[in-house]
Amino acid sequence: MIYQVGDKITTKKKHVCGSNTWVIIRTGADIKIKCAGCAREVMIPKYELDKKVKPET
Incomplete structure (x- = not known):
């Protein structure tokens, strides 16, 4: 998947705050x-994020 x-x-699972919507801030090998719920920022490798994102319909 390509991220901008x-x-x-x-995401498939909800964050601790209850939201499952995230905004991409930075791209590269790590994203x-x-x-969107609590403004927590997380760095995650692209290959792990690909597994956790819900497929678009």
């Missing part, structure tokens, strides 16, 4: 995402 800065993604 500013894209909104939905930085920000929770």
